[in-house]
Amino acid sequence: MKTHLNVKAPSNILSGLFEEKKWISSKFLYDEQGSQLFEQITDLPEYYQTRTEARILLENLSTWKSVFHEPSALIELGSGSSKKTKILLDHVKNIESYIPIDISEEFLADTVTQLQTSYPEIHIQGVSADYTQPFTLPDLKGKKKVIFFPGSTIGNFEPGEAERFLGNIRSLLEPGDELILGVDRKKDETVIEAAYDDAAGVTAAFNKNLITRINREHEASIDVESFSHVAFYNSSAGRIEMHLESVRDQVLSVGGHTIEVKKQERIHTENSYKYDPEDIIQLGRSSGFLLQRVVSDEREYFSVCLMEVV
Numbered sequence: 001m002k003t004h005l006n007v008k009a010p011s012n013i014l015s016g017l018f019e020e021k022k023w024i025s026s027k028f029l030y031d032e033q034g035s036q037l038f039e040q041i042t043d044l045p046e047y048y049q050t051r052t053e054a055r056i057l058l059e060n061l062s063t064w065k066s067v068f069h070e071p072s073a074l075i076e077l078g079s080g081s082s083k084k085t086k087i088l089l090d091h092v093k094n095i096e097s098y099i100p101i102d103i104s105e106e107f108l109a110d111t112v113t114q115l116q117t118s119y120p121e122i123h124i125q126g127v128s129a130d131y132t133q134p135f136t137l138p139d140l141k142g143k144k145k146v147i148f149f150p151g152s153t154i155g156n157f158e159p160g161e162a163e164r165f166l167g168n169i170r171s172l173l174e175p176g177d178e179l180i181l182g183v184d185r186k187k188d189e190t191v192i193e194a195a196y197d198d199a200a201g202v203t204a205a206f207n208k209n210l211i212t213r214i215n216r217e218h219e220a221s222i223d224v225e226s227f228s229h230v231a232f233y234n235s236s237a238g239r240i241e242m243h244l245e246s247v248r249d250q251v252l253s254v255g256g257h258t259i260e261v262k263k264q265e266r267i268h269t270e271n272s273y274k275y276d277p278e279d280i281i282q283l284g285r286s287s288g289f290l291l292q293r294v295v296s297d298e299r300e301y302f303s304v305c306l307m308e309v310v
């Protein structure tokens with residue numbers, strides 16, 4: 001299971017429902033069903049991010065070749081099935097070690113076994129960790145370290161958290177090491193909004209799966225259809241927001257508590273921040289990285305940023 005983590009870390013899925021502005025941390029979107037729905041999202045015609053990033057990686061091989069000009073270790077955060085990494089492993093020499101980091105131990109073990117068969121010459125060592133928390137790297141014996149954080153997952157962090165997170169990553173690196181960061185860019189709002197409210201309703205199902213999860217984990221029986229999926233671009237904050245909006249006044253009985261929800265009241269379930277290069281320069285400045293190079297698709301929907309340690 002691929003896990004994406006973000007925003008405030010509540011103790012459980014219900015904690016934010018007792019606050020005046022109700023919210024659920026987006027980390028709860030990724031149970032087994034949610035992870036499968038997210039995989040489906042990445043194939044949707046409206047969700048341009050995944051395929052655009054893969055194309056950018058493939059079309060800029062000379063950039064990656066110059067990053068890996070010496071014996072290097074590639075360290076991937078939230079590796080999942082390492083799909084995009086294979087583009088680098090297939091085309092770039094000098095990657096002597098690959099360190100996928102993922103919270104799901106079982107998933108990680110399978111990925112490592114499969115990759116080791118396909119790339120016998122690369123030393124592959126999985127690290128099972130929550131990469132949003134401080135973690136240590138294995139001894140990489142003086143190799144250049146290149147951190148790979150694709151998928152625009154940085155967008156699911158609140159800005160202050162993104163800074164702190166990259167600051168932690170920076171502390172694992174030395175001058176000469178680099179970070180390859182995938183970011184979704186600011187653009188025409190209708191394009192972004194369609195990506196988070198697709199015609200087939202997969203993103204709606206992904207969002208509403210939070211209700212199914214609450215029902216399962218807290219012996220509740222909330223009507224999933226009593227909430228509708230809402231996604232809109234908040235231009236002043238530079239982010240898309242996902243919410244669950246109640247279609248009627250209702251009282252939820254969960255975990256021995258009752259929670260009143262008014263008709264049209266919203267539960268905020270995700271933020272996904274969009275970053276232009278200026279925003280990345282700023283983020284790098286506050287976390288110890290210098291933006292070196294930005295490669296994008298021709299529509300400038302998505303960017304892969306190369307950042308060096310300062």
Ligand code: AVI
Pocket residue numbers: 004041049151152153154155156195196203270271272
């Ligand atoms: C995982 N993350 C980068 C996705 C995003 O675009 O923010 C999660 C997602 N939410 C709805 N669709 C996709």
